[in-house]
Amino acid sequence: MKTEDSYVALDLETTGLNPKRDRIIEIGAALVEEGTIKDTFSTFVNPRSTLPEKVTEITGITEADILSAPALEEILVNLSDFIGDRHLLGHSILFDYSFLKRAFVNAGRKFEKRGIDTLKLSRRYLPELPSKRLQDLCVHYGIPQRAHRALEDAQAAHFLYRKLKADYYEEEVFRPQPLLYKVKREARAGERQKERLLALLRKHTLSIPMEVDSMSKNEVSRLTDQILAKYGR
Numbered sequence: 001m002k003t004e005d006s007y008v009a010l011d012l013e014t015t016g017l018n019p020k021r022d023r024i025i026e027i028g029a030a031l032v033e034e035g036t037i038k039d040t041f042s043t044f045v046n047p048r049s050t051l052p053e054k055v056t057e058i059t060g061i062t063e064a065d066i067l068s069a070p071a072l073e074e075i076l077v078n079l080s081d082f083i084g085d086r087h088l089l090g091h092s093i094l095f096d097y098s099f100l101k102r103a104f105v106n107a108g109r110k111f112e113k114r115g116i117d118t119l120k121l122s123r124r125y126l127p128e129l130p131s132k133r134l135q136d137l138c139v140h141y142g143i144p145q146r147a148h149r150a151l152e153d154a155q156a157a158h159f160l161y162r163k164l165k166a167d168y169y170e171e172e173v174f175r176p177q178p179l180l181y182k183v184k185r186e187a188r189a190g191e192r193q194k195e196r197l198l199a200l201l202r203k204h205t206l207s208i209p210m211e212v213d214s215m216s217k218n219e220v221s222r223l224t225d226q227i228l229a230k231y232g233r
Helices: 053-059 063-067 072-083 093-106 118-125 134-141 150-168 191-203 217-231
Strands: 007-014 024-033 036-044 088-090 114-117
Touching: 007 053, 007 072, 007 093, 007 150, 024 053, 024 072, 024 093, 024 150, 036 072, 036 150, 072 093, 088 093, 088 150, 093 114, 114 118, 118 134, 118 150, 134 150, 191 217
Parallel strands: 007 088, 088 114
Antiparallel strands: 007 024, 024 036
16 A cells, blocks of 8 residues: 555644744544545634634634634644554645644644645646645636635545646655654743733733733743833833
8 A cells, every 4th residue: 555545634724824823723634545535533723812803704713613612732632643653645734734743742742744745746747727726726626625624625635636646646756755844842831921921911901812821931921022112011
């Protein structure tokens, strides 16, 4: 069985594009064996932060959807078991991998994976197409898709990959490659550090889009410095 025929197709919806400050709100994954979807994994994630209106406009995900969802740390064990030792597949897979690796590292767990990127394959083999967005490639190939929802996008990436593999297969190109993203574990903010931030927020009548208890030491320190620079003590 070829390694490029068995994998976990993965997609995330997030509050933004930066894994250092933005958060996961939905995870979708499809377990593929010998080219066929055998199982799926799908869950909303409570980011413990306010959901930007633009994200709701793009994805259709609302505050009500994520309010009662589990926090990311509650999901990681089940997700890790679902993925196992399989490699990952996705459209711009390094984006999704970077968010997950940061989460796993912060939870004290290793997450080193190889992956196949359908965006890179599309750029290589379909240079004539004006757009390489997943939804546009699905239109090109006639693949049904509900764009910007995690499981649907993960499955769409799988079907896109099957089309590309059928048309253009080259062993060296389609072989999974190491996914490289360096991240260090972020320390949790201490109680005194959080109390100082909360005091500043109260004093200057400020609100922030995330729960202070969910913030890392660096996040609290950075925000505290920004408040002090703008408003003083």
